[in-house]
Amino acid sequence: MPTMIFWIAIAALTAAAALSVLVPLTRTRSRPESVPENASVGIAAPDLDQDAEVYRAQLEELQRDRVRGLIDDQAFDAARTEIARRLLAAEDARTRREASAPASSRVLRRAAVLAALVFLPAVTLGMYLMLGSPDQPDSPLIARLQAPVEGQSVGELVARVERHLAQNPQDGKGWEVIAPVYMRLNRPEEAARAYDNVIRLLGSSATRQTDMGEALAAANNGIVSAAAQAAFEAAVELDADAVKPRFFLAIALAQDGNREAAVAAWRKLLDGADETESWVPVARAELAKLTGATAALAQPAAPGQPGPDAAAVAEAAQMSDADRSAMIEGMVSGLKDRLRGAGGSLQDWQRLLRAQMVLGREAEARDALLLAREDLAEDEAALAQINALATSLGL
Amino acid sequence: MIVELGHYALVLAFALALVQCVLPLVGALREDRALMAIAPPVSISLFLLVSLSFVSLTIAYLTSDFSVLNVYANSYSAKPLIYKISGVWGNHEGSVLLWILILVFFGALVGYFGRNIPAPLRAATLSVQAWVTTGFLAFLLITSNPFERIATPPMEGQGLNPILQDIGLAIHPPLLYIGYVGFSITFSFAVAALILGRIDAAWARWVRPWTLLAWVFLTLGIAMGSYWAYYELGWGGWWFWDPVENASLMPWLVGTAMLHSAIVMEKREGLKVWTVLLAIFAFSLSLLGTFLVRSGVLTSVHAFATDPERGVFILGLLTFFIGGSLSLFAWRAPMLKQGGLFAPISREGALVLNNLFLSAAASAVLIGTLYPLVLDVVTGEKISVGAPFFNLTFGPLMIPLLMAVPFGPVLAWKRGDLLAACQRLYAAFGLAFLAVLFTYWLWGGASALAPLGVGLAVWLMLGSIVELLGRVKLFDIGPRRALSRLIGLPGSAWGTSIAHFGVGVAVLGIVTASAFQEEHILTMKPGSSVELAGYEVTFDGLIPRQGPNYQEDVGLFSLRRGGVEVAQLEPAKRVYQASRMPTSEAGILTSWFSQIYLSLGEAREDGGVDVRIYHKPLITLIWIGCVIMAFGGVVSIGDRRLRVGAPTPARKKTRAKSAAVAAE
CATH class of the missing domain: 1.10.287 (Helix Hairpins)
Known part of the structure; x- marks a missing residue:
């Protein structure tokens, strides 16, 4: 229906524009063409009269000035002579021109009618359909915010709540509704601000503090900042058993480079944890990252077998992170090349798989698993053990 | 629907302007009354259509309709009402639309009030005006369409350039544009006269009021821009010889010259061809100004080269209108009837002198503005032509001109x-x-x-x-x-x-x-004072303050005179949240016509702050003088009278002659 009104409106506009061309044309035609027209019918008198008219008006003006005493007789005479001279020249030109007085041409008028009725609508419509979006309705902000909730996009709904909160900033419930939405929309700064408001208005709780801390950490590219840490600590204070804040605090310790404390925190968290919880593998991986990479390789190689000896492992513990991971990488790729080329024992293959998983190289680990199965195909027991390890590593 | 209606009206205006380009002009050349009669009503239709378009864009801004790309890019739902309105022309697309609105407004004025202009002149003038309108409508629709839509509108806009969030800048562009575009109508009159091959009495009679109208607005617009730069940029200067300022000064100088030559033409029927040339130049310089400001060539010649669509289009328009009108002038001017010669010592002589100096001054500004650009393009060398150049060229031209001003009106x-x-x-x-x-x-x-x-x-x-x-x-x-x-x-x-x-x-x-001027540039600690022009200026401290969409550091200063506190000034440095863009707000105390001007610099770690304090005696007279000029x-x-200037027969002929000789 609005589209219908739109097309009617543009048709009316076009018609009005065309009329402003057509009306003057028809008006002119309705007069006999030989009779000179005057200004009262909306068409200016020919310019030939006009010059003379200007001069006549000047003369009158001059007369008035003299009556008012603005100019003396001498100036009046001089000016009148001047005007009279120009007036005569204009009259001359007029008589000369009138000899070749023009007529209105029928061809030209027909061309003008065509321009108004064909050219104008065709060009306009063609261009508009190219440039415009006739089907797109207006979307003023207020109307969008007041439209029924059904069928609105998340963005629109969020804006709606935001507007409501801008007007009622004390509405804690509102902040609590929008905070997790912000998180999901990947707008963690706003989520953190919203949780801050929730805590201010509705009071603190372990969950709220944890959520705020999580938002702050997300806003900071996963780094647990001092503010986030404070939030997690507040949560632990309210609920000493809560897993999530302790989880993040352990991450914070690792990020601070406090390795021992982090390992301890992870161990404590995993101690007695229900293995089915979703966070447990992550925690294990984190723990493994701190201890595991070296631990996986830390079983000293049996004498005579190539591999890092105890001294090398001890040395690795002293190294900087970068150096250590370079060393581990070097060892892992060395191990891999050796096993690929000549095969190896069950323990060798197990070490390689664990190390690759710790380094996050799942694809390589899968390759290695296939090779291991091939290599150990004759040893049923070893094959079973390799498969068990693969399952536990999630391969 | 309102947005699309506005868009349609704009396209319709383009098509109608095309019709207006051809029919009345043919009518004027063939003296066909029917075709000539089309021009006035169509000029009014054009104005109504562009107004409709402008109003619908304004409505989109007022209702924060972010489905319009232009609104989304330049507005913000929480912006104060006045800046939502000024936001319409605070961006490229909207300002071009305003430009066109004023263009068709002047056309409609001629169409409506121009009943006593000879029909061929009126038809040809409106036709030429339609040429300009068509050019700019094409530019708008093709390269910078303000009605472009977004299929999935965002919920919030990107805000307005904070430097534009100022009442001075909200009204400065419309004033300046009325001035710029006002010269389009004298341009159209001039080109029409060239096409028709005659400059009659009515032409002379009509050019002066139109020039005056444009000139008044341009004067006010320039004064307003100068005052804005004075209080917002924080340097205490009121004119910087910046290319953008020069772009408005050049048409003003030529317009002022035209104003005076039009008097000679009206009263003595002299200087006709010269006035036609000035009319062409005044509008050409307005176009040049628009090109400089709108193409981005000023920010960087190279940025212009990488995204050249808009710049090249305006350059094309510029070449077409300036080149076309000057070629027409070269071809037709020799056929025009020249006015009589006149003696050097006469009112006409004085006005010619005025014209010579003003044109020379405009050329000096033109060279100073374009030379750095040309040099950058040709050699890549960057130079800036600043006050010293203009003081050496513009200044010496102005002084003799100003000395001669009082003589003009008293000469017969x-x-x-x-x-x-x-x-x-x-x-x-x-x-x-x-x-x-x-x-x-x-x-x-x-x-x-x-x-x-x-x-x-x-x-x-x-x-x-x-x-x-x-x-x-x-x-x-x-x-x-x-x-x-x-x-x-x-x-x-x-x-x-x-x-x-x-x-x-x-x-x-x-x-x-x-x-x-007296000035102090110093670092002040809280509690310290400085003496300036009889005032004791004390720095009381720096406090942070929160505005609606900015944060500012406000310096508190108290001014005492003879131990009595006369004023508190609060200059500030603002940072707008949306753009992190800093701006400065000067603290100004006006006492009679003089001002104390305080501007904050950097804050020091020890609590001190850099301050620039000026006493500027009688500075407001600069802008008051401009307002008086505009009022004149x-x-x-x-x-509205029709005037004629005739000499009084010389009684003391011999004496006049000897005076003339002495003057030579």
Whole structure:
């Protein structure tokens, strides 16, 4: 229906524009063409009269000035002579021109009618359909915010709540509704601000503090900042058993480079944890990252077998992170090349798989698993053990 | 629907303007009354269509309709109402739309009020105006369409450039544009006259009020821009010879010249061809200004080269209109009937002198503005042409011109008598001389030129008063009759005197504010004071403050005079949240016509802050003078009479001759 009104409106506009061309044309035609027209019918008198008219008006003006005493007789005479001279020249030109007085041409008028009725609508419509979006309705902000909730996009709904909160900033419930939405929309700064408001208005709780801390950490590219840490600590204070804040605090310790404390925190968290919880593998991986990479390789190689000896492992513990991971990488790729080329024992293959998983190289680990199965195909027991390890590593 | 209706109206205006380009022009050339009669109603239709378009864009801004790309990119739902409206022209697309709106508005004025303009001239003028309109509508629709839509509208806009969030900048562009675009109508008149091959009395009669109208708005627009730069940019300067400022000054200078040559044309039927040329130049310089500002060529010649669509389009329009009109001029001008020659010592002679100086000054500004750009393009070398260049070129051209101003109006038409003119002005000259001595005594010999500058200003102001008194023959007929004559004086005479007086006022402001300015640039700690021009300025501390969409550091200063506190000033440095863009707000105390100007610099770690404090004596006279000039223009437009200038037969012919010889 609005589209219908739109097309009617543009048709009316076009018609009005065309009329402003057509009306003057028809008006002119309705007069006999030989009779000179005057200004009262909306068409200016020919310019030939006009010059003379200007001069006549000047003369009158001059007369008035003299009556008012603005100019003396001498100036009046001089000016009148001047005007009279120009007036005569204009009259001359007029008589000369009138000899070749023009007529209105029928061809030209027909061309003008065509321009108004064909050219104008065709060009306009063609261009508009190219440039415009006739089907797109207006979307003023207020109307969008007041439209029924059904069928609105998340963005629109969020804006709606935001507007409501801008007007009622004390509405804690509102902040609590929008905070997790912000998180999901990947707008963690706003989520953190919203949780801050929730805590201010509705009071603190372990969950709220944890959520705020999580938002702050997300806003900071996963780094647990001092503010986030404070939030997690507040949560632990309210609920000493809560897993999530302790989880993040352990991450914070690792990020601070406090390795021992982090390992301890992870161990404590995993101690007695229900293995089915979703966070447990992550925690294990984190723990493994701190201890595991070296631990996986830390079983000293049996004498005579190539591999890092105890001294090398001890040395690795002293190294900087970068150096250590370079060393581990070097060892892992060395191990891999050796096993690929000549095969190896069950323990060798197990070490390689664990190390690759710790380094996050799942694809390589899968390759290695296939090779291991091939290599150990004759040893049923070893094959079973390799498969068990693969399952536990999630391969 | 409103948005799309606005879009459609704009496209329809384009098609209608195409019709207007051809039919009335053919009508005017073939003297076909029917086709000529089309022009006025179509000019009004064009105005209504573009208005509809402008209104619908404004509605989109008011309702924060972010489905319009232009609104999304330049508005913000929480913005104050006034800046939602000014946001319409605070961006490229909207400002071009405003430009076109003013263009068709002037066309409609001619269509509606121009009943006594000869039909062929009116038809051809409106046709030429439609050419300009078509060019700019094509530019708007093809390269910078303000009605482009977004299929999935975002919920919030990107805000307005914070520097534009200022009341001064909200009204500055419309004033300036009315001035710029106002010259389009004199341009159209001139090109129409060239096409028709004759400049008749009506042409001369009609050009002057249109020039005046454009000139008044341009004067106000430039003054407004200058005052804005003064209080917002924080340097205490009121004119920077910046290319954007020069872009508005050039059409003003040529427009001022045209204003004066139009008087000669109207009264003496002389200088016709010259006036036509000036009309072409005035609008060409307006177009050039638009090109400089709108193409982005100023920010960086190279940025322009990488995204050249808009710039090249405007450059094309520029080439077409300037090149086309000048070629037409070269072809047709020799066929036009020249006015008579006249003696150098006469009102006409004085006006020619005015024109020569103003055109030379405009050329100097043009060279100073374009040379760095050309050099950058050709050699890649970056230079900036600043105040020293303009002081050496523009200044020396202005001084003799200003000295000659009072002579013009007291000289008679056709045959002037320089000696008699001097006699009428001797009182003004004597008083100006006294003003020089007085200034010298008051301020001492700090600058030898400054007292002379003050003398020049006084000479201009008194000269314009003397001219009025001379006209009413105060000393011949006694005060009572003189008063009645004074009231009966034509508007144009009043306008001349008022405008020339305004020039004097502005010159006085410029001279005193630059020669006798006192300034301190220092670091102040809280509690410390500094003495300036009789004021004791104390820094009380720096406090942070939160605005609606910015944060600012406000410096608190108290001003005491003789131990009594007279004012608190709070200059500030703002940072707008949306763009993190810093701006500065000066603290200004106006006392009579002088100002104390405080501007904050960087804050130091020890609690101190860099401060610039100026005392600028009589500085407001610069802008007051401009307003007086514009008022003079308005008074002069109000004079609807048809005028003729004729000489009084010379009684003392021999004496006049000897004076003329002496002057040569």
